[in-house]
Amino acid sequence: MSIELKIKKNIPLAPLTTFKIGGSAKFFIEVANKEDLVEAIEWAKKEKEPIYFLGGGSKVLIADEGLPGLVIKFANREANNLSPRFHCGAGASLAYVISLTRAAGLSGLEWGFGIPMATIGGSIRGNAGGFGMNMGEIVETVEAYNIKKNRWETLSHKDCQFGYRTSIFKEDSDLIIWSATLRLKPAPVEQIRATMEKNMQYRDTGMPRLPSPGSALKNLLLEDIRHANPQLAEFIDEQGVAKGGKVATAYLIDLHGLKGKAIGGAKISLEHANFIVNTGHATARDVLELIEFVKKEIKTRFKIDLEEEIVLLK
Numbered sequence: 001m002s003i004e005l006k007i008k009k010n011i012p013l014a015p016l017t018t019f020k021i022g023g024s025a026k027f028f029i030e031v032a033n034k035e036d037l038v039e040a041i042e043w044a045k046k047e048k049e050p051i052y053f054l055g056g057g058s059k060v061l062i063a064d065e066g067l068p069g070l071v072i073k074f075a076n077r078e079a080n081n082l083s084p085r086f087h088c089g090a091g092a093s094l095a096y097v098i099s100l101t102r103a104a105g106l107s108g109l110e111w112g113f114g115i116p117m118a119t120i121g122g123s124i125r126g127n128a129g130g131f132g133m134n135m136g137e138i139v140e141t142v143e144a145y146n147i148k149k150n151r152w153e154t155l156s157h158k159d160c161q162f163g164y165r166t167s168i169f170k171e172d173s174d175l176i177i178w179s180a181t182l183r184l185k186p187a188p189v190e191q192i193r194a195t196m197e198k199n200m201q202y203r204d205t206g207m208p209r210l211p212s213p214g215s216a217l218k219n220l221l222l223e224d225i226r227h228a229n230p231q232l233a234e235f236i237d238e239q240g241v242a243k244g245g246k247v248a249t250a251y252l253i254d255l256h257g258l259k260g261k262a263i264g265g266a267k268i269s270l271e272h273a274n275f276i277v278n279t280g281h282a283t284a285r286d287v288l289e290l291i292e293f294v295k296k297e298i299k300t301r302f303k304i305d306l307e308e309e310i311v312l313l314k
């Protein structure tokens with residue numbers, strides 16, 4: 001079938017995200033093989049349509065107006081056990097890979113247990129993580145397509161330039177993740193299971209039930225706070241709330257009494273101050289206004305600049 005016949009029109013995107021917000025894609029395709037990915041990109045270039053990429057949609061906010069171009073969703077969902085490695089397609093669900101690695105007695109993904117809908121590709125791009133671990137630590141190589149140079153590239157762990165919630169794929173939007181080899185560590189299955197259960201208990205008590213894309217804003221480095229506001233850093237030291245040199249942005253938002261603040265259908269969760277939830281009919285505009293409000297309040301009160309973790313697609 002030609003690529004034109006595989007591309008669909010006017011596909012609602014909200015159901016493909018955990019936030020359940022946003023309009024439709026003008027054009028949409030799910031790609032399960034490399035040929036379709038390259039042909040879809042070539043088609044969009046020829047038609048002068050902007051290109052957007054979607055994994056599990058668990059970190060994105062889609063614009064109310066929808067996306068005026070081609071949305072490419074990764075459907076290469078395979079995950080092969082090459083113990084102690086796993087080779088995964090970008091579209092493989094993180095939850096699925098976690099269940100396979102647990103069964104295989106391979107440790108390194110316990111932090112992600114309980115995250116809904118995320119894919120391997122999206123998690124590598126944003127270097128997702130938690131509980132002191134992150135995706136980058138276990139990525140050995142990534143196979144990527146360079147949409148500007150029209151060629152396949154293999155990146156080593158070092159080439160990926162992982163940092164706190166970032167990687168080369170976030171900095172250079174021409175590099176699209178197709179697959180990755182993860183290198184895990186053999187460990188007793190019972191130990192892996194126990195760590196996951198402990199992490200899940202934490203998520204169960206602290207994570208809102210309403211639709212969201214996880215943390216809205218990046219956490220802070222204590223060193224940066226010390227630089228911007230030494231008095232606040234001293235207070236944080238006294239309270240002992242920094243962990244591994246990081247301060248949860250939720251702590252400052254809560255300290256300023258913003259839990260429960262709502263604009264339209266978007267609300268700062270009562271359970272977790274860095275989660276903005278969709279109470280039913282939130283628009284992307286409501287969410288963006290609420291984020292701006294929080295950033296302004298935190299800047300005025302604490303002299304701290306906050307940065308978005310959620311990704312706006314518009």
Ligand SMILES: Cc1cc2nc3c(=O)[nH]c(=O)nc-3n(C[C@H](O)[C@H](O)[C@H](O)COP(=O)(O)OP(=O)(O)OC[C@H]3O[C@@H](n4cnc5c(N)ncnc54)[C@H](O)[C@@H]3O)c2cc1C
Pocket residue numbers: 018052053054055056057058059060074090091115116117118119120121122123124125126127128129130169175176177178207212213214215311
């Ligand atoms: C309840 C909840 C809890 C969460 N907890 C955590 C947590 O503990 N830690 C954490 O880090 N995150 C957390 N998240 C956020 C999110 O699940 C992760 O960041 C996840 O890794 C995003 O993956 P995704 O496939 O859903 O990406 P998407 O949301 O689909 O996309 C995110 C970005 O990556 C791009 N992208 C997607 N796939 C590719 C690809 N193959 N190549 C290039 N670019 C691509 C997209 O264009 C977009 O810019 C949570 C989310 C929810 C809803």
